[in-house]
Amino acid sequence: MVDAHVSGACEEIHKGSSPFFGIISEKNMNNNKELTELLTELRTKYFAESLKAEAFEDLTREDVIHLKNLAEEAGLGLTLKVGGSEAYRDTKFAAEIGVKKLVVPMIESSYALEKFINVVEEVYPDNKFPEIYANIETFNGAALLDEILNDENCKRMSGIIFGRTDMCGSLGLTSQDVDNDEVYQYALSISNQVAKCGKPLYIGGRVSSHSISFFRNLPYLSGFETKKILFNAKVLQTDLAQDAILVALKFELLWLQSKEQTQRDLKRIEIIKRRIAL
Numbered sequence: 001m002v003d004a005h006v007s008g009a010c011e012e013i014h015k016g017s018s019p020f021f022g023i024i025s026e027k028n029m030n031n032n033k034e035l036t037e038l039l040t041e042l043r044t045k046y047f048a049e050s051l052k053a054e055a056f057e058d059l060t061r062e063d064v065i066h067l068k069n070l071a072e073e074a075g076l077g078l079t080l081k082v083g084g085s086e087a088y089r090d091t092k093f094a095a096e097i098g099v100k101k102l103v104v105p106m107i108e109s110s111y112a113l114e115k116f117i118n119v120v121e122e123v124y125p126d127n128k129f130p131e132i133y134a135n136i137e138t139f140n141g142a143a144l145l146d147e148i149l150n151d152e153n154c155k156r157m158s159g160i161i162f163g164r165t166d167m168c169g170s171l172g173l174t175s176q177d178v179d180n181d182e183v184y185q186y187a188l189s190i191s192n193q194v195a196k197c198g199k200p201l202y203i204g205g206r207v208s209s210h211s212i213s214f215f216r217n218l219p220y221l222s223g224f225e226t227k228k229i230l231f232n233a234k235v236l237q238t239d240l241a242q243d244a245i246l247v248a249l250k251f252e253l254l255w256l257q258s259k260e261q262t263q264r265d266l267k268r269i270e271i272i273k274r275r276i277a278l
Contacts, residue, residue, distance in 0.1 A: 003101065011083070017150075025244040031224070031225055031254065031257075031258040032070065032258075034254060035067075035070050035251065035254055035255060036070055036073045036074050037249060038251040039051060039070060039071065039074030039076055039251065040074040040075065041080065041247060042074075042076075042229055042244070042247055043074055043076055044077055046235050046243070046244035046247060046248075047223075047231055047232040047234045047235040048076060048229050048230065048231055048232075048248075049076070049077075049223065049230045049231065049232050050071070050077045050078065050079045050101060050229075050230040051070065051071040051074075051079070051229065052078075052079045052080075052129050052225060052227070052228050052230055053067050053068075053078060053079070053080050053081070055080060055081060055083050055093075056081075056082075056083045057264065058262040058265060059265050061093070064093075064097070065097060066259075067162070067255075068097060068098075068099070077100055077101055078101070079099075079102070079104040079230055080094050080098055080099045080102055080103070080131075081102075081104075081105060081135075082094065082100070082103070082104055082105075082116075082170075083105075083232060084104070084105060084116075085104055085106075085113070086115055086116070087104075087116075087118075088119050088122075088123070089114055091120055091123050092123045093125075094130070095124045095128075095130075098128075099130065101130055101131040101133070101158075102120065102130050102131070102132050103132075103133045103134075103135055104116045104132065104133070105135040105137065105163070105166075106135060106137060106138065106141070106166075107135055107136060107141055107148065108138055108140040108144060109140075109141075109147070109148070109272060110144070110147050110149065110151035110153060113134055113151065113153050114151070114229040115159060117132065117153050117156050119156070120132060120156075128182045129156075129192065131159075132156065132157050132158050133158055133159035133200075133202070134157055134159075134160055134161070135161050135162075135163050136148075136160055136162050136163070136190060137158050137162070137163030137164075137205075138166060138170040139170045139171060140170075142167070142186055142189070145150055145193050145258075146148050149193060149197045149199070154197070154199075155246060157199070158199065158200065159194075159199045159200035159201060159202065160190065160194050160199060160200070160202070161201075161202045161204060161225065162190050162201065162202070162203045163188070163204055163205050164178040164203065164205025165178060165204075165205035167186060168183060168205075169239070171183075174273055175205075176206075176208045178205050178211070179208075179211055179214050182184050185204060188218060188219075190220065191218045191219055191221060192220065194220065195219065195247060200222035200223075201220060201221055202217060202221075202222055202224060202225055203221065203224050203225070204224060204226070206221075207224055207225070207226045208275065209241075209245060211224070212236065212242065215233070215236055216236050217246055221228060221233050221236075224236075226245060226248040226249070226252070227248075227252055227268075228248060228252045228255065229251065231244060246276065249272050249275055249276055250276065252268075252272060253269060253272045253273065253276070256268060256269050256272075257269065
């Protein structure tokens with residue numbers, strides 16, 4: 001798999017330097033302050049555990065470093081989703097800037113997990129080995145989950161993330177179907193399997209207020225993720241879950257509006273505005 005856009009922009013990393021430590025406009029300073037305040041609120045009130053970035057989206061090196069700085073300012077970590085199980089440059093970049101949690105997408109076999117762990121071992125020193133989360137998001141991945149969880153390499157894997165949007169695509173459904181019963185049955189099976197091995201389990205994919213009951217009905221769940229925020233499942237035990245999702249969307253909207261926007265960003269902005277207005 002070809003490494004992500006962010007990787008191509010990261011051939012040289014100058015540690016301790018970033019354009020965000022240079023001249024920053026008053027608007028950007030205000031945006032940074034508001035972004036940090038939203039992240040702090042998400043952490044202290046809504047049980048947010050981590051800020052997220054996806055390397056294969058339209059992110060530059062500076063975008064990722066900016067997100068990491070914002071996360072640290074708010075007392076959160078950054079979780080980076082790399083481009084795939086062979087994404088060497090993405091993983092090397094993550095190691096160089098000190099990312100402590102990685103997500104590898106489209107894990108469909110124990111061999112794919114082994115390949116990624118080999119990449120991580122090559123670029124991370126043993127004393128700074130990151131948390132690794134495998135994305136199970138296809139029919140094939142779900143069918144082979146028991147094999148993956150029982151493989152020797154599972155010892156170096158921290159947990160599982162079930163991606164509902166791609167699972168819907170794999171099943172011939174649309175992204176509107178993430179909360180339906182067929183997807184829930186897959187989530188239920190994955191929940192039971194992961195519970196047996198004691199690893200954390202998170203679920204993502206078009207998370208909305210409709211997803212709250214879906215999550216609450218699972219027998220085992222560590223948390224859930226929106227596009228930009230990873231939440232602890234404790235928020236599901238409160239009456240704040242819907243508000244948590246809304247604040248996460250507001251953070252994502254402000255983030256997109258504060259960066260140099262691509263066509264994908266502009267489309268996402270309109271989607272978020274519609275969801276916030278509902």
